[in-house]
Amino acid sequence: MRQNRENEMDTLEKQIAFIRQAERLKSVTREAWTSDGRRESTAEHSWRLALLVGLLAPSFHVDVEKALMMCLVHDLGELYIGDISAVTRPDETQKHMDEERDVRRVLSLLPDGQRDDLLALWQEYNGNATEEARLVKALDKAETILQHNQGKNPSDFDYGFNLEYGKPYFSFHPLLKELRSILDAQTAARIREVESPEDEM
Template identity: 50%
Template sequence: MPGDRILGALQFLKEAERLKSTLRSGYTSTGRPESVAEHTWRLCLMALVLADEFEGIDALRLIKLCIVHDLGEALSGDIPAVMQTDGINKSARERADLEQLTQALDPAKRMEVLSLWEEYEAAATSEAVLAKGLDKLETILQHVQGQNPADFDYAFNLGYGQKQTSAHPLLAEIRALLDKETRARAEASGSDR
């Protein structure tokens, strides 16, 4: 790898490190706000653990899609699903941020990252459809596992990502289990009333 490509890769990796400090709306099991990097890590782990259950998919491509899906949030941060409104174009903002974030990369690698992100956003392949479903499931899993504030809205999760999590029978099966846990957390917290 030529020196300028190495320097560009390192610059990109330094910028992407921001995801370690970019917080999401979920909380860890110890009550600490979760970072986008932590969400992405477990999403990739989910993809690795479950990949053999998805017949006919490219597991490496699935994991690559999971890795890049929230990269754009390194610059402008995450917009929690409960705060997304019609006036906010989260996708356009993330795409613009990703273009800026990847500027230091070798052109071929930059195009690969941008193309993977676009594939994910468009749910253009079986792998992208699965990545989107797993992304929703990881979020719900964190919400049922996390030590959330007393006013946490568990009911929101019962409708969150239904389309994406119904795209494959295994996703739907996992969703049903997590919905059961969500209802139990809502009942225990008194937020089901």
């Protein structure tokens, strides 16, 4: 009984250490701005992605709990190196290697079983082969586009980037195709708004 209690305490201490380290994602900023003009954090993006997945997942044949956890770990690789914007067109192979290194680093704080499970989940997301991964990957792009269209962005912000960003990920389900159409229409409206501002009186 005493040994079990000690094991539980050891597990809890490791989980708390991981959560303390994950707090850093609250300070990692992305190339996206909130509606009040503040740079968005990776943690905020992951939260709203999880909310989006939670709302839409019942329309798909997926394990909702698994998909939600995938949302929460999908950007752990930005914990130490930060967000590398797709706009800069980085070397994807090197980016993936750097992120996996850092995911392994932070997950090493967890008990072995949870460490292995979350690493496998992160790898599954990046492999984009399961229904959960495909859904989360598509909605990851969707949340980014939503934020771009909703944000109070710099004057030189490239809204045209949204029109092609992540488009292939939306092709595997009719609901995602419809979502993409809505997002593209919102982007087009935002472009018109920026290019043809109302005349000052």
